Amino acid sequence: MTITLVLERTSVSTYTTLWREDVGAFCQAVAEAGFTSIEVLAAPPEVDLEDVAAASGRLNRAVRSTGLTVTSVVPSGVDVNLASVQAGVRAWSREQFRRTAHLAALLGAPAMVVHPGRRHPLRPPPVDVLVGHVRDGLTDVVDVARREGVQVLLENVPTGLLDTGAECLALTDDVEGLGLVYDVANGHMVEDVGVALRLLGRRLQLVHLSDTRRDRWLHDPVGSGDVPWGAVLAALDDVGYGGPLVLETLHEQPGATGFLRDLEHLSHPSARARA
Numbered sequence: 001m002t003i004t005l006v007l008e009r010t011s012v013s014t015y016t017t018l019w020r021e022d023v024g025a026f027c028q029a030v031a032e033a034g035f036t037s038i039e040v041l042a043a044p045p046e047v048d049l050e051d052v053a054a055a056s057g058r059l060n061r062a063v064r065s066t067g068l069t070v071t072s073v074v075p076s077g078v079d080v081n082l083a084s085v086q087a088g089v090r091a092w093s094r095e096q097f098r099r100t101a102h103l104a105a106l107l108g109a110p111a112m113v114v115h116p117g118r119r120h121p122l123r124p125p126p127v128d129v130l131v132g133h134v135r136d137g138l139t140d141v142v143d144v145a146r147r148e149g150v151q152v153l154l155e156n157v158p159t160g161l162l163d164t165g166a167e168c169l170a171l172t173d174d175v176e177g178l179g180l181v182y183d184v185a186n187g188h189m190v191e192d193v194g195v196a197l198r199l200l201g202r203r204l205q206l207v208h209l210s211d212t213r214r215d216r217w218l219h220d221p222v223g224s225g226d227v228p229w230g231a232v233l234a235a236l237d238d239v240g241y242g243g244p245l246v247l248e249t250l251h252e253q254p255g256a257t258g259f260l261r262d263l264e265h266l267s268h269p270s271a272r273a274r275a
Contacts, residue, residue, distance in 0.1 A: 006245070006267060011037040011071040012259045013208075013248040015219070018043060021254045024062040029255035031066035038068055039246045040107065042100050043076035049099040056106035063107070070109040071244045072153070072181075072206060075100040082137035083117030083130040083161055093117070094137050101145035101152070111151040111206060113181050114141060116171070119160035130161055135174055142177045153181040153206050156196075158189040158217065165196035169203065181206035183248070184232055185219055188212055194231035201239040209262070210249045221249050221258055223265035233266070 012035055017026045023046045027038065040047065040059060047055045063070060080093040097114055104112045116134045119127070142152045156168050165182055172178045180203050187193045189212065197204070209232075211225035212218040218225060251258030 006263050007034045008036070009242075009245055010035065010263065011039045011244055011246045012256070013039045013041060013074075013246055014046065015039075015041040015074075015248055016250045016258070017046065017254075019045065023059065024065075026255065027062040027066045027068055030259065031068050033256035033260055035256065035259070036068060037071045037244070038063070039071050039248070040073045040103075040109070041076065042073055042103055043078075047103070049075065049096055049103065052099050052103045052106065056103055059107055070104075070107040071246060072111040072113055073100055073104040073107065073109050074113040074155075077115050077157065080115075081117035082114075082134045083119060084133070085125055085130075090133055090137060094140055097137075097141040097152075098144045101141065101148045101150045104145075104150045105148040109150065111153050111179070112145060113153050113155050113206070114138060115155050115157045115159075116162040116168075117159070121160055124160065127161070131171070134162070135171065138171070138175050138178055142175060146177060151179055151205070152177070153179040155181045155183050155208070156186050157183070158186050163190045165191065165200050169200060172203070179203075179205045181208060183208040183210075184227060185210040185212040185217075185225075185248075188225075188227045189214065189217055192231075194228065194235040197232065197235035197241075198239060204239070204241055205243050206246065207236070207241065207243065208246050208248045209266075210247070219248055219250050221251060221265075222247070222262040229266065 080096045082093050084090050100112050145152045154168050210219040211222050211227045213225045247259050247262050
């Protein structure tokens with residue numbers, strides 16, 4: 001795997017720009033570095049889902065002026081919670097996902113990412129109750145997104161509910177039209193990522209790459225944590241994964257430098273050797 005080969009199929013997430021960098025300058029920098037696509041994190045201050053038209057206008061100007069495309073759109077995971085026991089929170093969360101689907105359509109993105117929500121760690125309701133809320137919410141969101149021409153992809157998040165690849169896979173069997181994205185850092189917190197990637201196999205439609213430590217959940221530069229990158233790359237090779245890879249790493253420096261270093265690590269023989 002060479003950097004040139006990876007650049008052709010790798011997106012970089014605007015997550016790293018939050019509160020630090022103008023998204024227009026970011027797009028210019030990553031395009032000049034050779035990347036061809038981005039994943040948009042739909043979160044303030046860059047994106048306000050209460051005004052999708054304004055957000056899409058700013059982003060489309062940034063993207064089109066640099067020749068980039070948008071691989072996918074991800075709403076902020078801080079507030080939305082389809083698993084909430086509060087009906088009003090679930091309704092608001094569905095609306096946020098519906099707006100995300102509309103934003104993705106306006107940006108020409110083929111996919112949007114969703115997450116199941118959170119389970120209270122101290123006195124949680126029964127899992128089947130919460131999963132039922134999530135199933136109902138995602139059935140609605142998938143239907144809305146389909147009319148927008150956008151694929152909905154469920155992401156594994158270690159928040160006490162549908163944490164693993166297997167759990168997410170089971171839900172996609174229950175919700176017609178729901179696809180899968182696997183987040184390597186999220187998965188590393190709760191399971192063997194190589195095993196999970198092989199289980200998901202050809203059902204995978206998107207992969208998020210960032211590093212973390214088991215003792216602290218992070219989205220750090222590749223190579224800075226204890227994710228077994230050799231096992232990750234080997235599993236992706238074994239299942240013949242050919243979909244998009246998204247670098248969802250958070251960097252202190254602006255622009256593309258950090259992402260290029262991510263790719264250098266992934267393309268180095270030591271990354272493949274570390275299983």
